[in-house]
Every structure is written in C-alpha cells, then in structure tokens.
Amino acid sequence: MAGWEERRAWLRCMEKAAWGDTPLEVAKNETAAYFSNGKTVEFQLEQEMQDSFEISGGDQGWRVRGGETGVLYGAYALIRACEAGETVPAGVQAPSYALRMINCWDNMDGSVERGYAGRSIWFEGNRFEYEPARIRQLGRLLASVGINVLCVNNVNVHQPAQHLLDGLLPDTARFAALLRPFGVRLMLSIDFSQPMQQGLSTADPLDAGVQAWWAETAKRVWTAIPDLAGFLVKADSEHRPGPNTYGRTHAEGANMLARAIAPYGGRLVWRAFVYNCMQDWRDKTIDRPRAAYDLYMPLDGAFDGNVILQVKHGPYDFQVREPLSPLLLGMEKTPLAVEFQLAQEYTGHQIDLYYMASLWRETFSQMGKGSVTAVAAVSNLGRDDCWTGHPFAMANLFAYGLFAWDPDSDPEKALRQWVKLTYALPAGQEDSLTAMLMDSRAVYERYTATLGLCWMVQPNIHYGPSPYGYEFQAWGTYNRADRNAVGIDRTKNGTGYAEQYPEPLRSLYADPQTCPDNLLLFFHRLPYDFVMKDGRTLIQRIYDDHFQGCQEAEAMGEALSALSLPSPDREEAAERMQAQIRNAREWRDVTNTFFHRFSGAEDRHGRTIYD
Ligand code: GCW
Numbered sequence: 001m002a003g004w005e006e007r008r009a010w011l012r013c014m015e016k017a018a019w020g021d022t023p024l025e026v027a028k029n030e031t032a033a034y035f036s037n038g039k040t041v042e043f044q045l046e047q048e049m050q051d052s053f054e055i056s057g058g059d060q061g062w063r064v065r066g067g068e069t070g071v072l073y074g075a076y077a078l079i080r081a082c083e084a085g086e087t088v089p090a091g092v093q094a095p096s097y098a099l100r101m102i103n104c105w106d107n108m109d110g111s112v113e114r115g116y117a118g119r120s121i122w123f124e125g126n127r128f129e130y131e132p133a134r135i136r137q138l139g140r141l142l143a144s145v146g147i148n149v150l151c152v153n154n155v156n157v158h159q160p161a162q163h164l165l166d167g168l169l170p171d172t173a174r175f176a177a178l179l180r181p182f183g184v185r186l187m188l189s190i191d192f193s194q195p196m197q198q199g200l201s202t203a204d205p206l207d208a209g210v211q212a213w214w215a216e217t218a219k220r221v222w223t224a225i226p227d228l229a230g231f232l233v234k235a236d237s238e239h240r241p242g243p244n245t246y247g248r249t250h251a252e253g254a255n256m257l258a259r260a261i262a263p264y265g266g267r268l269v270w271r272a273f274v275y276n277c278m279q280d281w282r283d284k285t286i287d288r289p290r291a292a293y294d295l296y297m298p299l300d301g302a303f304d305g306n307v308i309l310q311v312k313h314g315p316y317d318f319q320v321r322e323p324l325s326p327l328l329l330g331m332e333k334t335p336l337a338v339e340f341q342l343a344q345e346y347t348g349h350q351i352d353l354y355y356m357a358s359l360w361r362e363t364f365s366q367m368g369k370g371s372v373t374a375v376a377a378v379s380n381l382g383r384d385d386c387w388t389g390h391p392f393a394m395a396n397l398f399a400y401g402l403f404a405w406d407p408d409s410d411p412e413k414a415l416r417q418w419v420k421l422t423y424a425l426p427a428g429q430e431d432s433l434t435a436m437l438m439d440s441r442a443v444y445e446r447y448t449a450t451l452g453l454c455w456m457v458q459p460n461i462h463y464g465p466s467p468y469g470y471e472f473q474a475w476g477t478y479n480r481a482d483r484n485a486v487g488i489d490r491t492k493n494g495t496g497y498a499e500q501y502p503e504p505l506r507s508l509y510a511d512p513q514t515c516p517d518n519l520l521l522f523f524h525r526l527p528y529d530f531v532m533k534d535g536r537t538l539i540q541r542i543y544d545d546h547f548q549g550c551q552e553a554e555a556m557g558e559a560l561s562a563l564s565l566p567s568p569d570r571e572e573a574a575e576r577m578q579a580q581i582r583n584a585r586e587w588r589d590v591t592n593t594f595f596h597r598f599s600g601a602e603d604r605h606g607r608t609i610y611d
Contacts, residue, residue, distance in 0.1 A: 004134060004385045010080075010398055010421035011140060019136055023068055023183045026140075027075035031062075034079050041078070043071050051148070051183075052094040053077070062088075069148065069183035073405075076144040084420040099267065099308070099337065099374035100404035101149040101187065102142065102397075103232065104381070108153065108160040114343045116350035117382025117389035122152065126160040128171045132178055138381070139182030145401020150179060151187035151376075155234035155271065162194050165221055173224040185229040187269070188221075192233060192253065193241035204246035205256035214260035222264035230267035231257060232310070237274045250274070250295065251302035258304040268304075269337060269376070272296055272311045272327060279476045287488070287495035288476030289315035293327050301333035308374050310337040313363045315497070316477070318346055318378075320449035321518050323509065324366045326500035337374035338363060342396045346454075349463045350380060350389035352580040353440035353556065357399040357411030364407035375404040390576050391569040394422070395437060412438055429563050436556050443556065445518070446549030447587040450542055452522030453479055453486070456591065464583060465590040480525065483598045486538075487521035498523055517541075528599040539601040546588040547607055553584035 017033035020026035031041040040061035053066030053074030064074035081088045105113040110124035122130040153161045164172045176186040193203040195213040235242030243253030258268040275291035314322025318341040347354040380388050388394045399414040455477040459469045470477040490497035491510045498509045512524045528539040557577045592609045
C-alpha cells in the first residue's frame with residue numbers, strides 16, 4: 001500500500017520540487033522542477049500586489065508578476081493550467097476574499113471531531129506531533145489553490161488546547177514557521193473562559209482584569225507568531241462558555257477580544273452558530289433556524305472593525321439541503337465570513353460521494369458580491385494516506401480553494417481540473433468520473449433528504465437513516481411527521497422564520513406553490529396527498545426520490561468499476577462505493593417504510609415498500 005508520500009493528490013506533478021524558505025523561493029523551486037523541459041519562469045516581486053498576480057509570456061518562457069504571496073499563487077496557477085492543458089489565466093488575478101480559511105476540528109489528543117480521514121496530522125498525546133515534510137506538503141496543497149489561513153485546533157477548545165497560547169506556544173510557533181513559506185498563516189481557536197482556567201475568578205468581558213489578561217496573552221502570542229491571522233471563537237454555543245454567562249452581549253464579548261489583538265493586526269472570528277440546544281421538543285414556539293438572525297441582527301453595527309462574524313451557510317447546521325442563512329443577507333455593517341463544511345458530517349462521512357461545489361455556487365450567487373469578506377470551511381483532512389478518507393473527497397478541498405479565490409468559479413471546470421491533475425485517465429473516463437461527481441450531490445440528496453427533509457439521521461454519528469432519531473431530542477431538529485402531514489410551517493402563520501428574508505425570497509418561500517421543491521418541507525407542513533407542481537402527490541414524490549436515488553447510487557457503482565484508476569485509489573473507492581450502496585438501500589427502505597406506515601399510501605408503481 002502506498003504511503004502518503006506517494007499520494008500527493010493533485011500535486012503528483014510537482015513531487016520533485018525542493019522546499020523554499022519564502023513564497024518566492026517556493027515559487028521558483030516549484031516552477032523549475034515542473035518546467036524541466038527548458039521553459040523558464042521569471043518572477044517579478046511587487047509587494048503592493050499582495051496576493052494578486054499576473055502571468056504573461058508563452059512560447060519561450062513565462063513571467064509571473066505578483067505580491068509576496070501573489071508570485072506563489074501565480075506559479076501554482078501556471079502549473080495547474082499547463083498540467084491540465086488549459087489556457088493560462090490572462091490579466092491580473094486577485095482573490096475576492098482576503099481570508100480563505102480552513103478550520104480544523106483537531107483535538108490535542110489526536111482525535112478529530114467529525115473527522116473521516118483518520119487522526120490529526122499534527123496533534124497526538126496532547127502535544128504537537130507530526131512529520132515536518134507532511135506539514136510542508138500540506139502547506140503546498142493549500143497554497144496551490146490559494147488557501148491562506150489554517151485554524152489548527154477545534155472550535156470546541158478542550159483544556160489541553162489552551163496551552164497552545166502558553167506552555168506550547170514555542171511549538172505552535174514552530175508549526176507556523178513550517179507553513180509560512182506557503183503563505184499559510186495560522187489561526188487559533190480560543191476558549192472564552194480561558195482566564196478562569198488560569199487563575200482569574202471571572203471571564204466577564206467588561207472586567208478590567210480579564211481585559212488585561214487577554215491583552216497580555218495577545219502580546220505574548222503575537223510576539224511568538226507575528227503573522228498569526230487571529231483567534232476563532234465558539235461562544236455560548238453547545239455548552240461552550242461565552243459572554244452571556246455574565247449578562248454581556250456578543251458584541252461586548254467579541255469586541256473585548258478584538259481590542260486585545262487589534263494592535264497586532266489580528267482578526268477576531270466570532271461564530272454565529274448560537275442556538276438553544278436544550279429545547280423541549282414539545283415547545284413549538286422555539287424554531288432553531290431563527291436563532292442566529294434573532295440574536296445578531298440587533299447587533300449589526302456594534303462590532304469592532306477587526307471582528308468577523310462567521311455564519312454557517314444555512315440557518316441550521318450543514319444539512320444536506322438548507323436555504324441560505326438570512327443573516328448573510330441581512331447584516332450590512334458587520335464584516336461576515338460564510339462557513340462551509342468540507343468534512344462530510346451530514347453528507348456521507350467521506351464514504352458516500354458528495355462533491356459540494358454546486359452548493360458554494362448557489363450560496364455565493366444568492367449572497368451577491370461584497371456582502372462577505374472571508375470564507376471558511378471545516379477541514380476534511382486527516383492522517384490517512386490519501387488525506388481525505390475517500391480519494392475523491394480531495395476534489396472538495398481543491399475546489400473550495402478555487403471558489404474561495406473566485407466565487408464565480410464553475411463547479412464542473414474546477415472538478416475537471418482536479419480530475420486531470422490527479423489521474424491520467426483516458427478522455428472518456430475523465431468525462432465519466434466528472435459526471436459521477438457532478439451528480440453525486442443530487443443523488444445523495446434524493447436518498448437522504450428529499451424536499452428539504454433533514455435531520456432524519458442516526459443521532460450523534462449523523463450517518464444512516466433514523467427518521468425519528470432527533471424527533472424527541474433537545475436540539476431543535478424536528479420533522480413532526482404524523483399520519484396527516486409532515487414538515488414545519490415556517491411562514492408567518494407558523495414560526496415566522498420566512499419573515500427573516502428580504503423580498504423576493506420571503507414571498508417565494510412563503511407560498512408552497514412557488515417554494516422550490518427541494519425546500520418545500522423545510523418551509524411548509526403539508527399533507528401526504530398535497531399535489532406537487534409536477535402533478536405527483538407529496539408521498540409519491542418521497543417514494544420516487546428514494547427509489548431513484550438508490551438506483552442512481554447503484555449505477556454510480558457500475559460506472560466506477562469501469563474506470564482504470566490507479567491503486568490503491570481504485571480499491572478504496574470501490575470498497576467505499578459498496579458501503580454507499582448499502583447505505584442508500586437502507587435510506588430508501590427505512591424512509592419509505594416510515595412514511596408508508598403513517599400515510600398508508602401505496603406506491604403507484606407497485607415497488608417494494610416493507611411493512
Ligand atoms: O454540527 C455540529 C457538530 C459539532 C460541531 C458543531 C459546530 C465543533 O455536530 O461536532 O462542533 O456543529 O459547528 O460547532
């Protein structure tokens with residue numbers, strides 16, 4: 001079995017390059033190794049261009065003009081285009097977002113929360129433990145698609161991780177130094193109550209002692225790591241401590257931290273994933289998707305300039321289908337980051353195929369330009385040889401980088417480039433792998449979450465069907481299916497959630513006749529005999545989607561076995577595909593049976609639905 005050194009995903013073409021100490025040196029080394037056929041690449045450094053670059057030249061050689069990190073991004077863009085046989089991008093290329101972040105949920109004991117690719121690449125036994133060559137390889141992976149921030153530790157900051165700021169600070173600095181030549185800056189998740197773990201009697205953001213503690217801490221940390229990108233905070237969320245404990249607002253909490261790190265140019269990334277996770281399921285007056293908007297809209301304009309509010313793309317929690325978070329449309333005076341999840345927590349655990357770039361395309365096109373200043377994605381990386389558990393899950397990391405650079409990117413074009421860089425397949429097979437991955441999201445949605453029916457997953461693990469798994473729990477995640485109807489009315493006659501949208505979305509979602517089918521049961525409670533736009537009944541559509549999704553998964557299995565992938569990707573992909581097909585069958589039968597028992601409706605096509 002090949003080790004990770006042989007499996008550099010899309011970077012196989014650069015495996016001979018030497019490392020460098022600065023982005024410019026790396027750019028020179030990478031291009032010298034790649035263009036070993038005599039073509040030369042010249043670099044012209046123009047500091048003020050920062051991340052931007054411009055490539056010119058052609059026949060004889062290339063010239064890359066760019067800022068300190070721009071030259072590196074230019075070098076990689078050039079190599080990617082040449083290797084994929086594409087036209088080299090013309091004109092000045094500048095990223096749309098200054099911060100293109102990966103958030104790792106790595107714990108210091110080496111486990112990774114929601115990790116499906118093995119243990120942490122850099123933590124084990126409550127300290128840093130890694131192969132430096134692999135960390136450089138990671139820096140290169142990230143830089144080659146323009147990612148420039150890596151938050152190394154879980155947003156759920158367990159006690160040992162607090163020492164990244166003190167006892168382990170020299171190790172944190174050493175780790176940061178390995179990534180620096182690739183233009184990747186470190187970020188750290190911090191615990192709001194940290195001062196209390198270290199002797200203070202409170203973590204109240206308005207307490208002078210607490211403020212001094214954070215100012216002192218920031219000074220120490222930025223002295224050791226002068227280019228640290230900032231702190232990431234999960235506060236008052238899922239039992240994490242936060243300013244609410246002291247009767248303070250999230251603006252007061254965030255601003256206190258922001259002021260401590262402002263002198264060093266640090267950014268305070270504050271997550272908006274805050275909701276009541278101890279809801280009584282009997283209580284229909286609380287509707288979890290409303291939570292972030294209700295909490296943060298009144299605070300628009302109250303945050304300091306170096307605070308970034310990081311909002312998950314949907315109002316719930318990375319479900320298979322959610323509408324865009326209304327907060328991303330509503331907040332006008334607060335710098336925002338949109339958060340995606342490359343880790344396939346609800347989308348197949350890196351077993352089932354799920355290429356996500358179409359989600360990013362939908363999200364960015366609904367948000368419009370200029371409303372967010374940064375992009376973040378939860379990492380799908382781990383210590384597995386292929387980095388991402390499933391070798392194809394790497395396509396998500398790759399495409400994420402391209403979208404974080406340019407949100408107008410094309411999902412299929414990004415995927416084709418990854419396929420070409422990763423595998424040397426005959427043209428017909430490239431098409432077939434591309435088609436399989438392009439369809440994968442819709443297929444997964446059909447057998448797991450049709451009509452916006454989410455959360456019907458096995459509690460805690462979030463893989464496999466369990467229609468009532470979350471129904472009587474405290475997390476605010478209900479489908480409220482009974483013998484008459486299913487779904488939740490989120491219009492003004494119901495929970496009022498749809499009112500958080502501006503027009504025309506508010507009216508679009510409010511009417512079941514105009515609401516997109518894929519969100520129908522997210523916004524509405526409807527009877528099983530409700531007639532859909534295409535004339536089918538709601539229950540028939542539920543049955544049809546589950547049968548179809550499962551059949552499509554089986555067809556993907558056949559298409560996969562026809563590909564001449566290299567080993568061990570071939571065997572790994574085949575094994576995971578078998579698991580995906582088993583999963584799809586289980587979803588089909590469990591969900592269809594569940595709704596058949598309630599509705600008593602027979603399938604119009606007489607297919608098997610178990611009693
Ligand atoms: O969906 C939930 C996950 C948690 C995660 C949380 C979050 C890091 O199940 O594992 O915690 O989201 O985003 O904070």
